[in-house]
Amino acid sequence: MTRSVDRYRDDPLAGDWRARGRPRANTQAAAVGLVVEHLDTDWCGEIVRIDRDLGTLTLEDRHRRRRSFPFGPGFLLEGRPVVLTSPSVRVAPPPARRTPSGSVAMPQARARVARASRIFVEGRHDAELVEKVWGDDLRLAGVVVEHLGGIDDLDASLRAFGPNEQRRVGVLVDHLVPGSKESRIAAGIAGSALSRHVLIVGHPFIDIWAAVKPERLGLVAWPEVPRDEEWKQGVCRRLGWPGATPADLGRAWRVILGRVESYADLDSTLLGRVEELIDFVTT
Numbered sequence: 001m002t003r004s005v006d007r008y009r010d011d012p013l014a015g016d017w018r019a020r021g022r023p024r025a026n027t028q029a030a031a032v033g034l035v036v037e038h039l040d041t042d043w044c045g046e047i048v049r050i051d052r053d054l055g056t057l058t059l060e061d062r063h064r065r066r067r068s069f070p071f072g073p074g075f076l077l078e079g080r081p082v083v084l085t086s087p088s089v090r091v092a093p094p095p096a097r098r099t100p101s102g103s104v105a106m107p108q109a110r111a112r113v114a115r116a117s118r119i120f121v122e123g124r125h126d127a128e129l130v131e132k133v134w135g136d137d138l139r140l141a142g143v144v145v146e147h148l149g150g151i152d153d154l155d156a157s158l159r160a161f162g163p164n165e166q167r168r169v170g171v172l173v174d175h176l177v178p179g180s181k182e183s184r185i186a187a188g189i190a191g192s193a194l195s196r197h198v199l200i201v202g203h204p205f206i207d208i209w210a211a212v213k214p215e216r217l218g219l220v221a222w223p224e225v226p227r228d229e230e231w232k233q234g235v236c237r238r239l240g241w242p243g244a245t246p247a248d249l250g251r252a253w254r255v256i257l258g259r260v261e262s263y264a265d266l267d268s269t270l271l272g273r274v275e276e277l278i279d280f281v282t283t
Contacts, residue, residue: 025073025081030057037076038069052086099136100262115142117168117281122151125253126208133263141282151182163197170277176202199280201273206231209256211270216259
């Protein structure tokens, strides 16, 4: 029996005969500056504009003429076919979160075990302000802030603490200006053996309240209070706030502290002094 042969089994026109012998097109993200040729129009030029919303790119030829084309196949890049696609959109990383002191916040950072060193401040309001602005930094560094209830007994407090190389003490003092009581106390400690492991710095304000920028409370400046008048009560009186009792002063302070969100709300004189103390007790 003779087997018949199908001479047309392999159809020469079957499939994409036009693509035979051509290199396969690669995907290429469009980018300004690429020089490509559009096959159907023979338009050759540099990509000078990309419109993701319209899905088009604009080519400028050597005569400065421009023409737009849709993304997709039908282009040559350096003689090879490419499918031009829209470039991916780069998403900018979120800005680093900052602590109120301006430091970069450390995500999921654990508070360090407290160091032996300490920072002493005069009163409760001083401690609350330092905590609000520098609290994150202090916990990360393991630094404890203690308030003394006044500066008069600073020498006794330091001797009771017993500062040494591993137990340093930084002290923030109000109204540390030439001729003040505070400056005389600081000078006495500076001349003693305690000075080796104690750093005393201060700000010029008579009270920590005044380290808050007055404009945060809608003031041009903090009120002038005569020397023979208790300063906090005098401030409250001139601002029309109750200030006769400790409870009144506490409410006034909560209003002031509530206007502080970051270091930007404080006078720069205070900022440098607190940073100096943190460096001293953590070195």
